[in-house]
Every structure is written in structure tokens, then in C-alpha cells.
Amino acid sequence: MDEPALCAAEALAARIPDGASIVLAPDYSGCALAVVQALLRRPARHLRLIGCPQLGLQGDLLVGAGCVDRVETAAFALGEFGLAPAFDRFYRENRIEVVESTCPAIHAGLQAAEKGLPFMPLAGVLGSGLVALRTDWKVIDDPFGAGPILLVPAIRPDVALFHAPLADTRGNVWIGVRRELMVMAHAAKRTLVSVEETVDGDLLREERAAAGTIPALYVEEVAHVPGGARPNGLFTCYSPNFETIARYASAARTEAGFASFLGEWLDR
Amino acid sequence: MDEPALCAAEALAARIPDGASIVLAPDYSGCALAVVQALLRRPARHLRLIGCPQLGLQGDLLVGAGCVDRVETAAFALGEFGLAPAFDRFYRENRIEVVESTCPAIHAGLQAAEKGLPFMPLAGVLGSGLVALRTDWKVIDDPFGAGPILLVPAIRPDVALFHAPLADTRGNVWIGVRRELMVMAHAAKRTLVSVEETVDGDLLREERAAAGTIPALYVEEVAHVPGGARPNGLFTCYSPNFETIARYASAARTEAGFASFLGEWLDR
């Protein structure tokens, strides 16, 4: 990664204050790992992470480095490598608060925020033990007569942070079919995006690109950070570096292993 | 319009039974006017139209020809030409039932159907006289403490009917940024689409096109009907024929004028 890209990532990270709630994309979508590196280097403190709908490598790095007080997520996993090792340690040591959720509840909560609503109803879920865990959720009798139904409160993150393939110089960001990133941007108070590439022109005026584009009106800042999702993959751009992730999954099981991996990674 | 296109439009219209509820796009989106012609020629009967969120030329033609029992819409207008003349006559003569709505309530009702929910909450609206008109709407106290809030029931149309620029031979339909068409397709039990152009291949595998594409899994049938939105315009393809629409707006004020316009138009 070259110097300007590093600077750009640092600048984006500097816009995220300690204590912020941040909604993050899942590993298979757009992860802003270069910005996460900058947060680790700072290091950021007291962050509250929201997985949209699950947390992976980004979340585990932040948790392992002690940046995170609380996570709200449907799952915490390193894809095929299973348990997120740093989170697993922190959970066992009771050093992190976990708000258990389920994927559609997170999507619904973000959509409530997108619509300026206090809550959204959600189908299903009622037979699950999750309802008892979530004392902030409500079950009401559907006033239209369909029986009991779950209501989940809006999730309005301070920051949406993700990495995308492309932005134009006006700040429009192309995310293709990864529209969970668009919901994140609509729902959050501020949206920060790193991208592989920036182009002149206006993506909203390009017939084909427009449909997969988040309008600049939702985006506070775009940073040009090539390779900014690595070692995760980025849709339409590159595959994950499974070797690095596997090495992390194994090393991060211990505090020392995590520190050593991190030292090496941040040092690059 | 050539013969095969006419046949294709007829075939699509044949899939819409009398009595169906049909959600239609507004004039500035994708209007399947060739299919509407086929419905007029039949003529279809007892249709219930839902404007997404408003009705225009398509709706007025169907109302004027006596095909429609009921409309649910946020507005009924011919764009700059104002009042929809046939609907205006039918309304005055008390020959049509109108369920008054507002744009976001229709979008919300369709999204409730899209999500398999009995209702959706909706911000705003409470100070409007519309709430008293809609006895099927409910106002509850927000269980999360934000005060009274409106709930609108799901709108699940029998049929979503629209016209789009492009489909592939697998049945994926490209609608670009006109995503109200996608919500219509998700919400309706059956989706029928006429298109300007069909291409081989798979739009879902084309990086740029995919984000603006309704997957075939929601689409019952696609018909190749070039010019199928005329005299309305079609995004990315052609502009409205304002002269024809103006002529219609003036002619259709009387039953005789409407009949004469229709006779000429269907005869082409």
C-alpha cells in the first residue's frame, strides 16, 4: 500500500471519534480493512460495533486490540475458519458486551432508521429463545389481526464504514448489488467510504452504473485506498487472501499471537 | 407496432384475469401501454388498480373503457395536463370507488407485502385529514415511546404490470434506478413485464447491469414489445409523445371524445 493511500485511510479513521457506534459490512461484502488498520494504530477506544448483519475479520481485529466495548450482531465468525478468535477470548474473559441478534432484525433495524421510524415489524422469530434475550424488543398483537408480531427498534449508527470498488469525484459510490451497504449509508448519521478507484464524471448519469450507486448526498467522505479491503476480498475486484486469514485465525487464539500478528500487519 | 409485438402484448394481457388487482407504475416510470391496449380490446372487467404511487394515462384509459371498479392511489393525473379526464367523469358520475392514499403509504404497503408483514409503520401523516378517511389504517401508541404512529396494511396485488427497457432470455428484467418497479415485482403475487429489447446471456452476471435488475425468480412472463410504453416515455429509451397525450387530455373529457380517441388508437 502506498503512502497516499495510507494517509487517506488515516484521514477517514480520524473522522471516527472514540465511543462511536459503527455499522460494518460482513466479510463477503465491502470491508474497509485499511481504515480499520488506522483505527488499530490510534488505537480507537469504546467503539460499539454493529454487524450488518454479522461481524468477521474487521470486528475481531478491533475487539482483539481493545477498541470495542460492545457488539450487536447476528453472528461473529471468520467464514470457513469458524470462531472469531479474539472475540472468543474477550467473550470468555467477560471483557465485551454482546447484544445477540439475527440477520433480518439487523436489516430491519437499519431500515427503520432509513425510514425515520422508531421500529419495524419483523416476521418469524417468535418461537426463538432470542426474543427472551432481547428485552428491548416488543411483541404486540397485530392490530390488523394476524396475531402476535415482533417489533424491533431502529438502529441508527453514528457511522457507516465500508470499502467499495469505485467512486466518482462528486462522492457517488458504486456498490453494485451489495445494497446492504446502501441501507447502511441511508441509516447512519455519517457515512465514510474507502474505494479501490475514483473516476471523473458522474456515476448517477451513467445508465448502467446508477442503479448500483449510493448518491453523494449520503456520503460524508470518500478516500482512495487501493487494496483497502485486504486481506478480505472485494466483490468484482479481488478474492480473499485465505492464507493470511487462516494464519490470523490460528495466531489470534492467544493474546501474544494476536499482538504478534497485529504488529507485523500494521508494520507493513 | 409489428404483429409479433401485438401478439406478445395480447398474451401478457391474457394472463390478467378479470377482477384482478393490478399495481401500475406512474407515467414517468415504466408503463405497459401496449398491454393496456390489449386489456382495453378484450375488454377487461372489474379490475382494481393500485397506483405506485399514482395513476396516470394507463389508469385513465382503463377507467374510461369501464374496465375498473376501484382505484387506490395517491393521485390521478396526466402530468402537466392535470386532471385525468375519464377518471374525472367517472368520479363525478359516481361510477368508480376511490381509496385515497398518499405516496409513501403505497410504497409502505407494498414493502409490507415484500416483507411478508401484515403492516408497516409510517412516519408523518397524522396531522392530515387522510387518516380519518382511511378507516383501514390504524394509529397506535409507539411501544418504544415515540408517541402515536400510523400503521398501514400490506398491499399485495394480484399482478404487477410494467414495461422496461431490457430483459435477458432467462427472464431477468433490467429496470435501472426505477426500483419502485422492483418493489412492485417483489410485492405482487405475479409479475408481468413487457420490454423494449431482449438479449441473450444473464444480466445478473453483468457487473454493472445486475444492480438494476429484477431477478427472474420474481417474474412470471416477459413479452418483447418494442415501443410498449408509447405514447408515454420510457426511461433511457424515449420521451413521451406530449402531443398525443395533450390530444387525449382534451378528447377524453367527453364519453364520445374518449370513444373516438380509443377507437383510433386501438385501430392502429
Added chain:
Amino acid sequence: MNRCTAITMIATIARLLEGLRHVAIGASSPIPAAGALLARERSAGRMVVSILGSERQNPFTDGGRELFDCAAQGRIDAFFLSGVQIDARANVNLLGLGAPPRLQKRFLGNFGAPYLASLVPHLILFRTDHGPRSLVEKVDFISAPGADGRWLVTDKALLRRRAGRLQLESVHAGETLASVQSATGFPLDAADTAPTTPTPDEATIALIRGPISVSVGEIYPAFETLMRE
């Protein structure tokens, strides 16, 4: 309405929008569209204008609902409403005359007004035919409830609701306090004389009749014709 009056309305609307970030325009609103485009011209690129139905002046990519979601998020600063009736309390009736649900005369319908009325901070009302039948003491139906601070731009004057009622701010060139009062279906609280609404300069007029009317003409061709003739 003649071109000169339309241009005064457009310039007045542009003035009211100064400093805002995001102005949205709904259906059947050529004059607000032109006013917003004029304000954007003067904003040094800081204002976004969204015109419903336009392919070229539309930053939305999430379908018809996005305007409404966006308003509820607090991201839309200004929106415009006309209506068959506007009353002394700045209530707007877009639905029709008589007692609903069976109106004596139905107009276009409520559009997004019932929703946007309470969610957009700068809701600007407009009427191109200021008269006692359009500006009434009390609307037959409240599509959108009024609120203090709300502006009304007509072809005769500029009004604003203060202390619960619409009051005269200025009269357009050629009008007087008396001529406006006689065209208004409710008593206007006003001083003995009313200031005159500023008229736009030649450069502004040229801008409106030129590039702005072309932009607006994409969806309102009759408006473009009026400006060009």
C-alpha cells in the same frame, strides 16, 4: 399566468431556498423546479436539487420511496406544495372541494403532502392563481396541516404564516395591498402599505428563460414554451 409573473415567482422561490443543501420537487411543480434550479446555480455547487420524474435532475437510486425515506431521515431541507385550496392557517387541500369521501369536485389527489408536511423543515406553498376561491378561510380537507414560519408564494404576493395565520410579506410589482386583499379569501393582517417583492435583474431573467427552462422542459414542455415564446 404570464411569463413576467412566473419569473417573479421563480426568483422569489430561489431567494427562499438560499443556503439550503437539498431541495426536492414533487409532481406538477414547474415553477418550484425552476426556482430550485436557479437557487442551485447560485449555490456554488452546494445545493442538490431532486426533481421527481426527471431523469437528469434526480440523485435518487432507491426507487419511488427514497424521497420519502430521505425526508424522514432529515436529509431534505425544502419541498413545495400547491393545492386546490390554501387557508388562513396555511393548511393545504390537494384533494378537492366538498365533503370527503365523496367530494363535490375531486382534484389530483394528496400525493406525498400528508407525509412530507411534518417531515420537511422548509415546506413552501405556491399558487399560480391567487384568488378568493384558492385562498380561503378554511380548507374543505386538510391534506397537509400548516405551521408557523411557512411561506406561500403566489402570482400576486409573498405571504408567511406567523402566530397561526398567513400574513403579507410583500406584493409583486403591479399589485397593491388592496388588490391582494381583494383577491384573498381571508383578512390579511398587514401594515398600511406592503413592500414590493424584489424583481429579478436581466441576467437572472436570461438564466431562467435559457438553460433553466430547458432543464425544466424535460418534464414540463409547456413551461418551456411559455418561457421561450
Added chain:
Amino acid sequence: MNRCTAITMIATIARLLEGLRHVAIGASSPIPAAGALLARERSAGRMVVSILGSERQNPFTDGGRELFDCAAQGRIDAFFLSGVQIDARANVNLLGLGAPPRLQKRFLGNFGAPYLASLVPHLILFRTDHGPRSLVEKVDFISAPGADGRWLVTDKALLRRRAGRLQLESVHAGETLASVQSATGFPLDAADTAPTTPTPDEATIALIRGPISVSVGEIYPAFETLMRE
């Protein structure tokens, strides 16, 4: 788990999916993904398979929520769940061991299970390590409640819930009723002998180890390695 057992599970899953139109695969599910792709191969193009996280096997264009919306619309016929525990009533626990909210051992989390459990008609359970600690009398936490008719595919056997409890349908080659019972943490109602799960033919095995493992390898490279070695 060895390759041979994985292939039996994949072929069994493909059998259960016969005739369905739309099969969706969630996270951490390489074997169901392979089973669904095998079923699709045999469906003459009638089956759609959606694999979460895949770029190539994913018909969705409305973001992460679409799978869930689609399920609630009744457009998804089958989905798969594994979990740290599955109990005699086919309840699934994906969350962890011990008493929530402070679990003794937390696993990955609930994913979409609490929602999909009641909305997808063919919810198929799977476990790649059939043992008394994973198949228990009663789960510590119900992520997804069980229901009659539900299948469970493990590395040892095929089970189905009837009359409220999981019962043995067939044992995989190399297993017996006794070996499966001793690996199961609850009593299995079964006849004296259990039929053997059909084993796939050479062509099917070649298909799984060839093109299907390549497809699955897009997001599960370790699975592809296991199949290829």
C-alpha cells in the same frame, strides 16, 4: 470428516431437494451448498440456488435483506441449519452452551435461523459430527424451534422428526442402528434394523469432486481441497 462421508451427505441432501424451485444456502454451509448445486444439476434448469456470500451463485439484487424478504414472501423452498446442538425435538441451538445471556461457551451466533425457521417450508438440519454432545435431549438455547417433518442429515445417518421427535430414517454405509444410537444423546425410536442410506454412483461422485467442488470453492476453499485431494 472424510471425503466419502461428505459425499454421502451431499448426495442425501440433493435427494431431499428434488422437485423444489428455490433453495437458499446461508453462511458456513459448504456441504449444503454442494448438495443444492448437485440437485440443481439434476433439475433440468428448474431449480434456482442462492448461496449467501457467493458472487456467482446468487440471484439477489436487493442486498442482504432480500433472502429474508424472499423467504417471508414464500419464495424460498429450502434452507439449511447446523448448530452447536440439535435436540430430540429438532430444536437447533446456534448460539452456545450454558445459560444465556452469559454463555459458558459461545459459538458463532444465531445468523438468520430464528427468522427462517418458521418461514421456510423445507428447513433441513445438518451436522458433520454426529455425537452425543451435538445431538442432545434438550438444547441449552433454542435459536430455531423444531417442527414435524423436518430432516436432519449427519455424517452417520438421516433422521426426521415425526410425532414430535427425531427418528432414524437410514444409516450411512458403515454404520448400524446400534452405532448411531450410541452416538446420539437421546433415544431413537426405530425398528430393529435401519435401512442403509443410498450411496452415490461414480458419475455423481465425479460431479461432486469436479465442477461442484470448484463452485463451492469460490467461498469455501478448504472444502474444495478436501474434495480434490
